[in-house]
Amino acid sequence: MLAPSAHKALTAIRLSFAAILVALSTGPVLADAGFQRWIAEFRQVAIQSGISPSVYDRAFKGVTSPDPEVLEKARYQPEFKAEPWEYFDNRINEHTIARGRQLARDLKPWLDHIEGQYGVSRYILLAIWSMETNYGEALRNERVMRHVPRSLATLAYADPKRAKFARTQLIAALKILQSGDIDVHHLQGSWAGAMGHTQFIPTSYQAYAVDADRDGRRDIWNSIPDALATAANLLRKNGWRTGETWGYEVILPEGRKFPSGSMPLSKWASIGVVRANGKPFPRGSDMAELKVPDGRKGPAFLMTNNFFVLKRYNNADTYALAVGLLADEIAGYGGLVRDWNRPFERLSFTETQELQQRLSALGYYSGPIDGKVGSGSRDAIRAFQQRLGINPDGHPSKDVLRRLRGQ
Template sequence: MSDHKARPFLRALTVAGLSCALLLPAGAAFADAGFRKWVSDFRNTAIQNGVSGATYDRAFRGVTEIDPVVLEKARFQPEFTAPTWDYFDNRVHDESVATGREMARQWKPWLDRIEKRFGVDRYTLLAIWSMESNYGEILKRQDVMRSVVRSLATLGYGDKRRAKFARTQLIAALKILQSGDIDVSHLSGSWAGAMGHTQFIPTSYQAYAVDMDGNGKRDIWTSVPDALATAANLLAKNGWQSGRTWGYEVVLPAGRKFPAGSMSLNKWAEIGVTRANGKAFPNGSEQAELKVLDGRQGPAFLMIKNFSVLKRYNNADKYALAVGLLADQIAGYGGLVRDWNRPFTKLSFGERQELQQRLSQYGYYTGKFDGKIGSGSRAAIIAFQAQAGMQQDGHPSMEVLSRLRKN
């Protein structure tokens, strides 16, 4: 479980709210002294919750200051609200599909065993791996990965809104160290404490972690089999239905309103809802709920049981749908019949990288050429559009790339 249960709470914090919550004495020296006192005092709390003094002391050896990057990450709230197509374009694209297929070949023997043991299909697990850590590439980035102990202690001390969550996760992380599954030098994660290839928060690791490779350690940081099996275990224990999909893209009859809640696929068919690929629903008795994430002009979906199970990983419709769509494409099924309601000509992943490179050449962009369009890329696009006399919408469009190529 990535930091799925915590994410909706974590995202809710506003800049103003954190400013009020972050009650640190003036001056870095005083702040560090206050943090060191908090670490010293929290030792008793950890011991009362089953953490040995030796484990605590080992975990906090050398941790004398808060991590300012963690507080900055917590403080930052992007002003740009991503439209639906932007979320999916950054996650379900030709590069993530191609890499997923390569990973399916590379890890086939282990995926065979994981499927047999847990009943969760490999393509769903590969899609989760992609969504959570870009197939492990994020774990190689020192600018992203941080000490879980220091990060959670920073939040537990310096952020009143997250303090309860962070302290609970910190005790769980200390117990992971105490178990011997990982040593303190490798206990790394995101700024909010999500760990490993499949980004589990410590309490979720405790609930679902699996030693799939049989080496005596549940190592989701360096063992891909352990990480994928842990994700499979979470889905299986939350009711994953083996051999079934997550849902169906559908076509809605024009000029009709639809009931809220779920009903059988047969009932949906009776009121004129059909599969977008023209095929019949395989099991008409299954209960399904209608989801339209991009308005009536975008694609529509009937979601069945496994969609709700995916939301136990991250309780967001967009996340669960992105996993489902990416899994289908890795498996060799086609993409959407009706694309997202995108107000420009879409770029391929490679073209998005080219867009970033060309913006960099002209001095508009200083970030990575990763094909992911975030706030930095959008700001660069807007700056170029302003200079070129184009509409300043920040979209990564073929229209912008064509103008850059002409320049």
């Protein structure tokens, strides 16, 4: 006979197990049934928007439940705000520069053609490609790529904040499928529906997609020429100026404040702002706006028209600046004169990979050995620092790597 305490515990276990069974038998079934009803009801909306019933049915064949990873990513709000040095170090390093230069050589005939037709710098296009999918590597990652109709239907069904956007993008995605540019099995994208090597949402694809290789399909998933030409077409149609840069690194005179908004470069020069490389501004009449993403102690920039065109691709200053800086490095123009205000000695890309490998071997890190420092790497570094009794700042520094090598 069980003691009262043991009997109570067993009863609790049985009740918990029963609750789990109820959850398993009702929760997902109800959710799936609701999602299936949504798909059935949206079918008529799609047909009224010009989608054929057969295309709609083909897009959702086998789709019976929302994509939980899409909902997880939609809910995820990162607690850590990347410092400027972290954002740029992860995107502009010897790996992304060398790969871009190699691709500039390998794809020269296509880049000559695209640059000649659209007037957009090949180095800018290569930098965008790097930023968006790591030169297409992300497209081969099954953990990242999702079935676009299911992703967008998931957001439309279960995410009130994104429902309107998702419904519009879903109709556009179905029209892409109906056009024959891509088949249903290759209609893959990010959790939010961004597609192909250069990551276009469906409505942007409809507005800018180009069949550069002339095979009868605008295939930004499998055709690199199509993807790069599509990016070039977007920039050109949004006001890219051929032969002009995105901006200039500058040195600011000490002890004075600067106006907000745009002024001619000649005006900036007249108040003591000079190019960091010592060269004159080539066109004094160009309008430019001052940006200091890392404060007055970090690098400063005067941004011209093409910087703001880059923001039509992604409306973030850091994104547009990273594209510009990486493009300049790939082109061989050199890096920053004044580095980011980084509170430690920076690791190279290969050293960062070594740091991740050593943290993994000690059981602190379980993420990819990709040379990119994210929350997983920072947490692992902090845990290692705490074990040593030093300040757990989480910085991927040469000091941390030296200590790891000593383990």
